[in-house]
Amino acid sequence: MQAGLEDLPDISRIAAEVHAGYPESDAVFSNRLSLFEPGCFVCRMGKQIVGYLISHPWRCGQPVPLDTELTALPQGADCLYLHDIALLPAARGKGASSLALQAVKQVARQAGLPVISLVALPGTEAYWSRQGFEARPCTSLESYGPGVSYRERGIL
Numbered sequence: 001m002q003a004g005l006e007d008l009p010d011i012s013r014i015a016a017e018v019h020a021g022y023p024e025s026d027a028v029f030s031n032r033l034s035l036f037e038p039g040c041f042v043c044r045m046g047k048q049i050v051g052y053l054i055s056h057p058w059r060c061g062q063p064v065p066l067d068t069e070l071t072a073l074p075q076g077a078d079c080l081y082l083h084d085i086a087l088l089p090a091a092r093g094k095g096a097s098s099l100a101l102q103a104v105k106q107v108a109r110q111a112g113l114p115v116i117s118l119v120a121l122p123g124t125e126a127y128w129s130r131q132g133f134e135a136r137p138c139t140s141l142e143s144y145g146p147g148v149s150y151r152e153r154g155i156l
């Protein structure tokens with residue numbers, strides 16, 4: 001379901017647990033929610049928020065450096081950038097990521113963006129390949145450290 005600014009504490013808590021090696025400040029999540037709330041989702045199990053997905057319009061081939069606030073969305077965006085998807089371990093393997101990716105495709109379609117892009121963290125390459133995301137050349141990924149890849153797929 002759609003995320004709002006009131007979900008920030010839960011998003012931060014999950015990010016800290018799931019992405020300990022790739023820390024981002026609360027300001028980054030708040031920034032994305034403020035710039036493009038329609039691209040931000042949370043996953044609930046009962047009353048608990050157990051996952052989130054953050055995305056926003058962006059430009060192909062230009063992954064956003066880790067832990068960086070954006071001043072604005074770009075003119076002439078040509079992709080929906082999947083900033084992050086994270087599920088707590090108890091929420092995995094239940095189809096939530098498939099639902100989240102369907103929601104993202106719908107957002108991209110509605111925004112007229114033909115491509116979804118992302119940075120695949122180490123250990124997730126096989127997952128993203130199976131979801132149809134292929135490695136593509138891009139600007140620097142240095143802020144993420146070794147073992148990451150920039151990927152894109154069309155929304156069809």
Ligand SMILES: CC(C)(COP(=O)(O)OP(=O)(O)OC[C@H]1O[C@@H](n2cnc3c(N)ncnc32)[C@H](O)[C@@H]1OP(=O)(O)O)[C@@H](O)C(=O)NCCC(=O)NCCS
Binds near residue numbers: 096097
């Ligand atoms: C990546 C993530 C969102 C996937 O969610 P999930 O609920 O575990 O995924 P699903 O169970 O829907 O998996 C779909 C398929 O991908 C496979 N898969 C899941 N994680 C995988 C991985 N790391 N490598 C290879 N395959 C994987 C599953 O086995 C499943 O296969 P199936 O369709 O044959 O059953 C979740 O594992 C997660 O939050 N991981 C930690 C955060 C993270 O790495 N986020 C991505 C940052 S780039």
